[in-house]
Amino acid sequence: MTQFDPMQAPDAGQELSLLTEASTRLGHETVDIGGFLEDLDARCKDQLNGLRGVETNTANLTASSETMSEAVNRMAQAADTSIEQVAHSIQFIAETGQSSQQLAQWVRSIHEESDRVEDLLQGVRNSNTLISDVASQVHILAINAKVEAARAGQAGKGFSIVADSVKELSQKTADAAETIQTTVAQLSEWMAKLAAGAQTTAKQADQVLEQSAQTDRIMSTIHQGIAGLQADTHALQQEAEKTQQDVSQTRAAVESIAGSVSEVSQGVDEANQRCHILVDTSEAIMQHSVALGGDGADSAMITLVQDLAGRVSEVFEKALETGAISMQHLFCEDYRPIPDTNPQQVLTPFTRLTDRELPAIQEPVLNLDDRIVFCAAVDRNGYLPTHNLKFSKPQGDDPVENAATSRNRRIFDDRVGLKSGRNTKPFLLQVYRRDMGGGNFVLMKDLSAPIHVRGRHWGGFRMGYKF
Numbered sequence: 001m002t003q004f005d006p007m008q009a010p011d012a013g014q015e016l017s018l019l020t021e022a023s024t025r026l027g028h029e030t031v032d033i034g035g036f037l038e039d040l041d042a043r044c045k046d047q048l049n050g051l052r053g054v055e056t057n058t059a060n061l062t063a064s065s066e067t068m069s070e071a072v073n074r075m076a077q078a079a080d081t082s083i084e085q086v087a088h089s090i091q092f093i094a095e096t097g098q099s100s101q102q103l104a105q106w107v108r109s110i111h112e113e114s115d116r117v118e119d120l121l122q123g124v125r126n127s128n129t130l131i132s133d134v135a136s137q138v139h140i141l142a143i144n145a146k147v148e149a150a151r152a153g154q155a156g157k158g159f160s161i162v163a164d165s166v167k168e169l170s171q172k173t174a175d176a177a178e179t180i181q182t183t184v185a186q187l188s189e190w191m192a193k194l195a196a197g198a199q200t201t202a203k204q205a206d207q208v209l210e211q212s213a214q215t216d217r218i219m220s221t222i223h224q225g226i227a228g229l230q231a232d233t234h235a236l237q238q239e240a241e242k243t244q245q246d247v248s249q250t251r252a253a254v255e256s257i258a259g260s261v262s263e264v265s266q267g268v269d270e271a272n273q274r275c276h277i278l279v280d281t282s283e284a285i286m287q288h289s290v291a292l293g294g295d296g297a298d299s300a301m302i303t304l305v306q307d308l309a310g311r312v313s314e315v316f317e318k319a320l321e322t323g324a325i326s327m328q329h330l331f332c333e334d335y336r337p338i339p340d341t342n343p344q345q346v347l348t349p350f351t352r353l354t355d356r357e358l359p360a361i362q363e364p365v366l367n368l369d370d371r372i373v374f375c376a377a378v379d380r381n382g383y384l385p386t387h388n389l390k391f392s393k394p395q396g397d398d399p400v401e402n403a404a405t406s407r408n409r410r411i412f413d414d415r416v417g418l419k420s421g422r423n424t425k426p427f428l429l430q431v432y433r434r435d436m437g438g439g440n441f442v443l444m445k446d447l448s449a450p451i452h453v454r455g456r457h458w459g460g461f462r463m464g465y466k467f
Contacts, residue, residue: 051257058247058250062247062248068240068243069240069241069243072233072236072240075233075236076230076233076234076236080230082226082229082230083226083227083230090220129181131173131180132178132181139171141166145166298429298445298447301369301445301447301463301465302427302429302447302449304365304368304463305375305427305447305448305449305461305462305463306426306427306449308361308362308365308375308449308461308463309377309448309449309450309451309460309461311361312358312361312377312451312461313451313452313453313458315357315358315361316330316353316451316453316458317453317454319353319357320453320454324353325349325350325353327453327454327456329348329349329350330349330350330353330453330458331456331458332348332349332350333348333379333381334348334349335347335348335381335383335411336348338409341395341402341406342395342399342402343399343402343403343406343410344410345395345406345408345409345410346383346409346410346411347409348383348385350385351385351386351409354377354385354386355385355386358376358377358385358386359386359389362375362376362377362386362387362388363388363389365463366388369465371465371466371467372463372464372465373442373444373464373465373466374387374388374391374462374463374464375388375461375462375463375464376388376461376462377451377459377460377461377462378412378417378420378421378459378460378461378462379421379458379459380421380422380457380458380459381411381413381418381421382411382412382413382414382417382418382420382421383410383411383412383421383459384407384408384409384410384411384412384417384462385408385409386408386409387407387408387409390405391405391406391407391408392406392407392408393405393406394406404440415432416430416432416446417462420446420448420460420462421448421459421460422460423448423450423460424450424457425450426449426450427447427448427449428447428448428449428460429445429446429447430445430446430447430448431443431444431445431446432444432445432446442466443467444464444465444466444467445464445465445466445467446462446463446464447462447463447464447465448460448461448462448463449461
């Protein structure tokens with residue numbers, strides 16, 4: 001049986017110190033992982049927001065694609081209708097052109113026939129003139145015969161009757177010739193007008209024929225253009241259908257990616273929450289190990305921060321005793337924004353008191369250890385009224401620079417800041433990533449101790465230092 005050797009028994013204090021260091025390293029690694037998860041979660045959320053915008057854009061693109069497809073379909077139908085109408089118009093114009101050509105030819109024939117009619121009328125005039133002359137001579141002969149018959153007496157009576165008949169006939173012939181002459185003159189005048197009109201119409205008919213030919217060429221060009229438009233429209237219709245299919249597939253793919261990113265984001269957020277729990281657990285282990293006597297590397301810092309918290313409590317107690325401030329104002333949570341500050345800075349009724357009293361306590365601490373980066377008092381809501389002088393520069397135009405050098409009078413209501421301000425246990429040691437602005441983070445320890453004034457919890461004194 002193995003005997004128990006007291007010399008080989010583990011030292012409890014040493015084990016607690018090792019446990020304290022291990023819990024500190026665990027907190028360090030966990031916070032580092034948590035920071036990575038926070039960044040990943042932020043990127044997932046940014047990507048998810050971007051994908052939601054893409055989803056909206058693809059939905060709008062789908063609607064626009066459908067509208068375009070409908071418009072292209074209507075355009076194709078209009079092109080088909082137009083080509084049919086143009087074909088009918090070309091056929092109608094061709095038929096009209098043929099009719100115009102026939103009419104022009106008929107007008108030309110009238111113009112040509114009018115010359116022939118004029119020649120015939122001239123022949124009628126000439127013949128009528130001869131008839132008139134013959135009638136006139138017959139009339140004269142009849143008169144002479146009448147005279148000679150009268151001289152012949154009873155023997156020339158019969159001849160006198162014939163002479164009278166011839167005279168009457170010649171008179172009628174002369175009257176008919178005069179009538180024919182008048183009619184022919186009127187007909188000749190009418191034919192002259194008809195010929196002039198036919199000549200003018202013939203010229204116009206030539207212009208109509210020329211314009212008809214030009215119209216044929218123009219309509220042929222229009223037909224070719226609309227035929228090309230019809231072909232392009234149908235090609236565009238096919239492309240629009242293809243585009244609509246591609247957009248629908250893209251939208252489905254984006255929705256699938258968004259769903260996957262959303263699931264990843266939820267998983268990362270859950271992992272981040274679990275990481276916070278693990279950080280809290282490691283901090284609790286460290287708290288208990290130190291409380292049980294573990295002499296870790298932070299023991300001296302714990303003693304220091306508790307002493308500083310006590311000194312701040314004394315300063316506040318004295319201010320209340322002298323009437324420099326009232327309990328109502330010291331515990332006031334009326335944070336009034338300072339105009340034109342970015343990041344936002346605020347004031348409270350106790351800010352003037354902390355600006356006057358706390359630098360004397362806080363500034364010397366920065367020279368005690370090179371690892372110490374800052375130390376400052378915060379109230380229960382994480383409000384830091386008075387910071388170290390190097391972090392209390394006046395704000396400028398650059399918000400990133402302001403976030404790094406103008407950290408006073410700001411509310412740090414993140415997990416570490418709130419826990420530091422609301423902790424009521426003797427001390428609280430946290431590991432966290434300090435945001436230095438511009439996406440820069442520094443892994444640090446945050447050690448705090450509660451500040452009590454007349455038995456009432458005011459906040460905590462925070463001290464940040466490097467590993």
